[in-house]
Amino acid sequence: MxxxxxxxxxxxxxxxxxxxxxxxxxxxxxxxxxxxxxxxxxxxxxxxxxxxxxxxxxxxxxxxxxxxxxxxxxxxxxxxxxxxxxxxxxxxxxxxxxxxxxxxxxxxxxxxxxxxxxxxxxxxxxxxxxxxxxxxxxxxxxxxxxAREPGRRDWEVVERVTETADVVTFRLRPVDGGPVPGFRAGQYVSVQVELPDGARQIRQYSLSGAPDATLRQISVKRVRDDAGPEGEVSNHLHARVREGSVLQLSAPYGDLVLDDAAGAPLLLASAGIGVTPMISMLAQLADAGHPAPVTVVHGDRSPADHALRDDHEAYAAKLPDASVHFWYEENATGAGRPGLVDLTGVAVASGTRAYLCGPLPFMRAVRTQLIEKGVAPADIHYEVFGPDLWQAQEG
The missing domain is CATH 1.10.490.10 (Globins)
Known part of the structure; x- marks a missing residue:
């Protein structure tokens, strides 16, 4: 080249x-x-x-x-x-x-x-x-x-659901009354909002609903940094967007998707708000009746901070061969294991394909543990929310 x-x-x-x-x-x-x-x-x-x-x-x-x-x-x-x-x-x-x-x-x-x-x-x-x-x-x-819906399109919020103290789910339908195209589980959309200073800032949020749903769903974690621009869009969405509000969404994009996963053992590992693409993947796998083992791994601060936990468990329960492993840094008693995610005692089937989403230190740690368990590096896929610093921090 x-x-x-x-x-x-x-x-x-x-x-x-x-x-x-x-x-x-x-x-x-x-x-x-x-x-x-x-x-x-x-x-x-x-x-x-x-x-x-x-x-x-x-x-x-x-x-x-x-x-x-x-x-x-x-x-x-x-x-x-x-x-x-x-x-x-x-x-x-x-x-x-x-x-x-x-x-x-x-x-x-x-x-x-x-x-x-x-x-x-x-x-x-x-x-x-x-x-x-x-x-x-x-x-x-x-x-x-x-893209089946090029450009940005207006979507109306038809339901707002408080998941945790810092996570809200918005369910949306097209303002034009047109169809809701499907998407690939794991993809995200860009959401553009006009802020008080006139800026039209854009943020990307994973689609956290089933790929064949009649509504589009995003779950937004509030970034608690009111003094600077880091959380200006998430705080705007939490404070100002209600049922009847209109948001501009892009078509779905993203390369963390379940490609040719039929029959392969899978491991879906997430931490914090990284759960959102995993919920969509689990919904797709449950709908398809994925026959191979699916290992669900999630880490969070506490059970109360675990957004979409009910969906996490419900979709996994619909699979014929799924195991669920949750870790919590606080208040883990009866809800999961205490501390950070540790795969030492988790069985990982031969030929497993792994999908990771969460903070970079979490994904690095899980990737290292998976490789030690024999998972091929080429079979470990990840999604970073925000700029991808994996390459920037190598070496």
Whole structure:
């Protein structure tokens, strides 16, 4: 994929570029938003920008893509690209925006690295960028074409259910009275809301209902950070959205889905609000009468904080061969095991495919335990809520 000359240059400069990616991405976003403030107001997550997590994710994805090109010149990192493309498609990213990103990213590279960016170095990294950008544009084009409800659509809240002190479920139907297309269990939608300052911020929430339901359902955990932008959308939804409110939702996207799972043993592991895609997966498996073993694993602060617990147990109970394992850090007596998730005593069938969703430390720990139990790394799939920092924190 990468020309021989560029590969040589990228290999020689990757350590220097990689070491400076944090500063490069910080200056990139500063320049981008100075020139296009509407992108921060109406597209990028202001909470992630304030926390710096989007910069870390961008730096990690660039480094991971360049490293993959050098190590595997004949293969694309499709898992990495697919995850990014699904996020972009749910936000409505357009091909033209890649040229804008290119302009400000390379200005930041030159600003940080100075004279080290010779014409040869610039050309090599330009090739890396456009290989990644054009691959994403192609994947996103396909995703847009496959979406059965392209663009955003108005949905009315027909029911609001308080699940826990910090989690609310919203059940919605299309305002236009049209059909509710199905989706793939595990997918999410982007929800756009107008905030008091006029910003139209977007957040992604997993669909927590059955894929064939006549209503669409999302369950939103309130991020308790009223002083900053991190929880501005979740707090807005909790405080202002009631039955009769209208929300703008994207089509469903996301690559954490049950592909060709018929007959395979499965393990669905979640923590906290990471339970939401697992409920949808369990609903699909229960409806299909999945015959193979299904191991359900969940960790939470306490039973009272375990959102959708009744659904968690009810769908698992409908399966012919399911085992349920809950862990709680507090008040576990009679409701689950005390402490953090520990798979030491949990039987994991040979050939198990695992699906993980929750905080990154939780998923890293579970992944390590599964590999120790013989689960193939390629059979362990995950979803990160917010910027994907898995790559950014590798090594």
């Amino acid at each position: 990468l020309s021989e000359q560029s590969a040589t240059t990228v290999r020689a400069t990757l350590p220097a570029v990689g070491a400076s990616l944090g500063e490069i991405t910080e200056r990139f976003y500063a320049g981008l938003f100075a020139a296009h403030p509407e992108l921060l107001r109406d597209l990028f997550n202001r909470g992630n920008q304030a926390a710096g997590t989007q910069r870390q994710a961008l730096a990690g994805s660039i480094a991971a893509f360049a490293t993959h090109l050098l190590a595997h010149p004949d293969r694309r990192p499709d898992a990495l690209l697919g995850r990014i493309a699904h996020k972009h498609a749910s936000l409505g990213v357009t091909p033209e925006q890649y040229a804008v990103v290119h302009e400000h990213l390379f200005a930041a590279i030159v600003d940080v690295l100075g004279e080290a960016v010779t014409p040869e170095v610039a050309a090599a990294w330009d090739e890396v960028y456009w290989l990644m950008a054009n691959a994403l544009i192609a994947i996103e084009k396909r995703l847009y074409e496959e």
